[in-house]
Amino acid sequence: MADLYALELALTLSASTPEPVLALIREHMAPYAEDGVAEDGDDGDDFAPPPFKVLAERGPAYRVGGECTADLTRTPAGWTLTARQEIHAESLPDAEQLLNALTPHLTTPGAPLGTLRFYEDPDPQPITPDASGAVRLS
Template structure:
């Protein structure tokens, strides 16, 4: 039995998203050299609250190519649009990395220009995902299982 989760994200970020979060997101997507550093390796500034995940050991959305367990491809793209940024990512995330992913998902929901479903997460052996929803800037998780049970941590953290 494995411990991988399929994480799918598709959302727009408002033009007002802090540069520090965009830089951190680029790092998670594998587009910059290190967490908290720009292309030259110099630190990126921004309020501490807005710097998403400076202590990550590795990028969470950087894998590309055939998926090992969830089928299809793993990918991740961030593009500038006239209204801000467009993000699409599909990744296999190990259960031990979910606590590292949670703060990033919360930041994305906070700055999302997409109201409603921004993604989904499911244990790779399950058939039914939990929806990730941006509701007034907060991340909400909705289990689609009839009994309401989900296999990954609940959102917001610390609440049942």
């Protein structure tokens, strides 16, 4: 049995969002390197898997249907992030960590950031920050 989720995001970040937060989004959107990353930087004997990138997948989704996409766009009001990704249950904490870095910069605090849907469930669940502003997916 698969434990995949469709993660869909549609949010607007303020124009004053700091560059380190935008860089974090861009890093999560960047494709994975084709080869491994060596921890010691030399011959690759000490392979270290790359960190999970919440927004890196592109192309057809494996189980949840549709396409995996992600786009960060500059607008007059700030930044928009739209994404649709297929993630495993064990990666939900990584998605929470990214979303928690974004919530202080939302133009509409408390508004839904998107939806999360287990691949066998027809009804997506809204992703909203709790009273403390934190996002919990698991």
